[in-house]
Amino acid sequence: MDEQPINFVVFSGTDDKLQALAVMTAGAAALGKRVNIFLQYWGLDAFSKAKIGADHGLAPEAGAEGRAKVDALAAAGQASWAETLRQAKDLGEVDIQACSLSMDVLALEESDLDPLVDGVEGVTAFYLNAGDGQIVFI
């Protein structure tokens, strides 16, 4: 493993993709890798105070059968993606930034965001922080 961060651009806002993000973030943090998360569009929307605890739906291909399986796991006490991300931030270096252009699209102010979000930045700052590390679009 090199010392470059792994950088997630989070566009999608369904609970299953956000869970995949949380698991990959926690895994990287456990390996001592720095993680940068850059929130756009519906990914950003899901991190607003008003919506972070809401049901964000699943990918369309989940169907009723997939929905039932995900619900069963949640009922059995699986941590939500937001909880997993909070734990990953305690464990390692995880920085979560909102995309400034997407803040405009969604008419959000910084005070509307959940405390999981560390700040707001533009795409140029995202690239500079990403350095030569992987960029993964979710």
Place this chain on the structure above:
Amino acid sequence: MDEQPINFVVFSGTDDKLQALAVMTAGAAALGKRVNIFLQYWGLDAFSKAKIGADHGLAPEAGAEGRAKVDALAAAGQASWAETLRQAKDLGEVDIQACSLSMDVLALEESDLDPLVDGVEGVTAFYLNAGDGQIVFI
């Protein structure tokens, strides 16, 4: 930043994801980074002359509230993703290629494509042009 290009494989064809592509492309071009864009399936479909000006919809999780916010911004004069990509091509080194296999799937000829598209290539050529640069699937 190294001197490797950043390489976007654009599979999705909704206006919000294409806007995210345009913003990331413009940001990379502004930093002097070369950008390669490889169009597949519905991403390619959106770059056909017949459809580039059409409404391509949004990701399913946008919902009616997301739709209203995106429409409000467009009404306020936000540049379309196609305009932003045209500006990025003027500003920096941005090469847009159609995937030859997806051309077959969609029964498109090169003359059916918007002039934003620089040519048609196979996946092997895409990898060779990508070199050691990031590959980002959208």
Place this chain on the structure above:
Amino acid sequence: MDEQPINFVVFSGTDDKLQALAVMTAGAAALGKRVNIFLQYWGLDAFSKAKIGADHGLAPEAGAEGRAKVDALAAAGQASWAETLRQAKDLGEVDIQACSLSMDVLALEESDLDPLVDGVEGVTAFYLNAGDGQIVFI
């Protein structure tokens, strides 16, 4: 091209995205690049014995017109994504692993998976196998 593998995290389970995965995998294998595929959620679901031959639908933006084009190609004898992946495994070094957490979500046992899948691993093992190679989320 460096000697690092290319690493696909396959979250989505629609036939068009899996076809894009298969084409990118075959292209990388043809270039002598190692490929690691890590199956999550609906991508994993599509590799179960019970479902690998089923219709997995298309991305929502395909619409009726896209559906008709994809069906026409299949009727004309285009290889399925599963067949293309089998050929890629014969041709080069392609390793396909199921995400252990997603196995739990979907209540799958290793014996439920198609023989295309080489094993089950956690996200930490995925990162260690990925090394410094590209990580592409599909």
